[in-house]
Amino acid sequence: MRGICQDRVVVVTGAGQGLGREHALALAAEGAKVVVNDLGDAAAAVAGEINASGGTAVADSGDVSDWAYAKALVDRAVAEFGTLDALVNNAGINRDRMLVSMTEEEWDLVLKVDLKGHFAPMRHAAAHWRERSKQGHPVAARIVNTSSGAGLMGSVGQGNYGAAKAGIAALTQVAAVELARYGVTVNAIAPAARTPMTEAVFAERMRAPEDGFDAMHPGNVSPLVVWLAAADSADVTGRVFEVEGGTIGVADGWQYGPRAVRDRRWAPAEVGPAVRDLIAKAPAPAPVYGA
Structure with missing residues (x-):
């Protein structure tokens, strides 16, 4: 039986x-x-596992936030398999700390790895697909990015991580519009799962059950990613999906809310009552995680 991604070439970072x-x-x-893709020997171990089970995979080790390496990664996929059909941007790190204690290095590193580490592979993959489209080749390409609830709602102690993940959500929306003309869809997920990154933060919640459905197993997130990378998802783009256990939801981002209008410049003393009235009419924001 053929799978829903049969013979599609997919790069997965991290x-x-x-x-x-x-x-x-x-x-x-x-x-x-x-x-x-990953750093060090980890990528080779996973590729070996896939090949041993009868699948097809190659490993490519490097830092996806490095501009030249990100291009080389895309080029490797094309050289190895003749094309590229999907990019799954998953690589990321966290350096959690309250804002008053966060260092410049902790801020810069997370924004570099998480946000630039999404942009750089996207940029080079998009250039490949644009060129194929201009040459008249059919393109049915997919990009799946990894945001987070920390980026959508905010998370105490994760100002750097939340800013990067919010940037990924916005970048997803922009890229979906810009790349549609080339046959590329761009979506993002905001997953909740037990991973090396989350175990220390959510130790109690992330604990695997002794029996029954392990709702926090990271494999629960992957079916959505697989479908978004498949040809069947061509009509879905510019969306952010929350996924945890057996639950998939569409995250609804910023929307235009109620407005107060004058046909003249506002007087400063008028602003306070107007803003309070607008807030009373608007839906309450989702609470920040950890607040």
Whole structure:
């Protein structure tokens, strides 16, 4: 039986462990040819696991926030398999700390790895697909990004991580519009799962049950990623999906709310009552995690 990603070439970043590893395995199980990216030897271990089980994968080790390496990663997929059909941006780190204690290095590192580490592979993959489209080749390409509830609602102690993940959500929306003309869809997920990154933060909630459905297993997130990377998802773009256990939801972002209008400049003393009236009419924001 052919899988829903049969013979599609997919790059998965940060695929040496956690969510990325599960995505790579699930994509391969559905017939994809997977380029497994991570730092060090982790990518080779996952690629070896896929090949040993009868799938097709190659490992490529490097830092996806490095501009030249991100291009080389895309080029490797094309050289190895002749094309690229999907990019799953999963690589990321956290350096959690309250704002008053956060260092410049902790801020810069998280924004570099998480946000630039999404943009750089996207940029080079998009250039590949644009060129294919201009040459008259059919393109049915997919980008799946990884945001977070910390980016959508905010999370205490994660100002750097939340800013990066919010940037990923906004970048997803922009890229979906810009790349649609080339046959590319762009979506994002905001997953909740037990991974090396989350175990220390949510130790009690993330504990695996002794029996029954393990709602926090990272593999629960991967079926959505596989479908978003498949040809069947062509009519879905610019969306952010929350996914946890057996639950998939569409995250609803910023919308235009109630407005107060004058046909002249506002007087400063008028602003306070107007703003309070607008807030009373508007839906309450989702609470910040940890507040």
